[in-house]
Amino acid sequence: MNRRLLLIIAAAVMGLAILAGYGLLIQRIILEQQEQEAIMMQLEPLEAAVNGGNPREDVIPTRQAELSTLEAELATLQQAFPSETNSSQVLRSVIQRSEEYDIVLRQITAREPVTETAGEEVTYRVFAYDVTIEGPLSATQSFIHALESEDIETLTVDEIHVQAQPESGDYQTSMVMRVYLRQ
Numbered sequence: 001m002n003r004r005l006l007l008i009i010a011a012a013v014m015g016l017a018i019l020a021g022y023g024l025l026i027q028r029i030i031l032e033q034q035e036q037e038a039i040m041m042q043l044e045p046l047e048a049a050v051n052g053g054n055p056r057e058d059v060i061p062t063r064q065a066e067l068s069t070l071e072a073e074l075a076t077l078q079q080a081f082p083s084e085t086n087s088s089q090v091l092r093s094v095i096q097r098s099e100e101y102d103i104v105l106r107q108i109t110a111r112e113p114v115t116e117t118a119g120e121e122v123t124y125r126v127f128a129y130d131v132t133i134e135g136p137l138s139a140t141q142s143f144i145h146a147l148e149s150e151d152i153e154t155l156t157v158d159e160i161h162v163q164a165q166p167e168s169g170d171y172q173t174s175m176v177m178r179v180y181l182r183q
Helices: 002-050 060-078 085-100 137-149
Strands: 105-112 114-116 123-133 154-163 170-183
Touching: 085 105, 085 123, 085 137, 085 170, 123 137, 137 154, 137 170
Parallel strands: none
Antiparallel strands: 105 123, 114 123, 123 170, 154 170
């Protein structure tokens, strides 16, 4: 009797396992059908265009509207770049921020301006400055953040090199500031 009960339990477990397997299989088939329906809905406008429908009527207007929106955004962003800036404004900003954050300005040297091209048609004039400062690390971080986020909107700071000054406990930081101007 004991053996018979074990066989019944084993058969029941196998039956449940088979049902669970079928359930998972059916669930996967349903998901595949839903994905296929979504793909078919995306293909309908294209099929209409290929099968004699005018693609300009079915597909192109949406893309043209998206393109117009993107071109308008690009034009707005290009105009956001100033076409001129005053070097004394850049220097004044650096000096003011160094005083504000108790940073010692050791050196600021202007490089020759260069022209950079973005994309095929957009060119910018780039004015670069080598800057060396000295001060506490937290003040240096605040100084750099203030330069990049205030006064001159197209000013960036990169090529940052930090070196500890053991005798004073401060840090000497050299960096390159770049101001981008529209041509």
